[in-house]
Amino acid sequence: MLILGIDPGTAIVGYGLIEKQGQKLIPVSYSCWRTKSDMPMAERLLIIYESLDKFLRENPPDVMAVEELFFNRNTTTALTVGQARGVILLAAAKNNIEVFEYTPLQVKQAVVGYGKADKQQVQFMVRALLALKETPKPDDTADALAVAICHAHSMRRI
Numbered sequence: 001m002l003i004l005g006i007d008p009g010t011a012i013v014g015y016g017l018i019e020k021q022g023q024k025l026i027p028v029s030y031s032c033w034r035t036k037s038d039m040p041m042a043e044r045l046l047i048i049y050e051s052l053d054k055f056l057r058e059n060p061p062d063v064m065a066v067e068e069l070f071f072n073r074n075t076t077t078a079l080t081v082g083q084a085r086g087v088i089l090l091a092a093a094k095n096n097i098e099v100f101e102y103t104p105l106q107v108k109q110a111v112v113g114y115g116k117a118d119k120q121q122v123q124f125m126v127r128a129l130l131a132l133k134e135t136p137k138p139d140d141t142a143d144a145l146a147v148a149i150c151h152a153h154s155m156r157r158i
Helices: 041-058 075-094 104-111 119-129 139-154
Strands: 002-007 012-021 024-034 063-067 098-102
Touching: 002 139, 012 041, 012 139, 024 041, 024 139, 041 075, 063 075, 063 139, 075 098, 098 104, 098 139, 104 119, 104 139, 119 139
Parallel strands: 002 063, 063 098
Antiparallel strands: 002 012, 012 024
């Protein structure tokens, strides 16, 4: 089963495509899409949508796992990331890909075993679980792989 994990954002959208073969997780493709902060938001959202849509057509996953929003303080950031999530969900729907959503707490629990794990612990486990030589960069890419791993581990319970 091919699982695409997405870490949504407006400046950087991390993605990680993994294959689940029994209990084994195999990294297939991972990186990120970037937009420039000086661009109008509509153009940034279009870039995110078109980049993901193209990726989905070229590398169709069985499912997509997307990190849910969790913001305590900055509502402006939450709103813009929410817009990015919207175009991400739209691209999935357009390509008939089922979407599963996970909170940061669920991702950390599934990947590290502790819901309050820090970024370094999550990155260490992503690297270990996928047998990677280096930690994926930027953090958004590692986070996207963590979301995909979360879904792979959650599949037994779904």
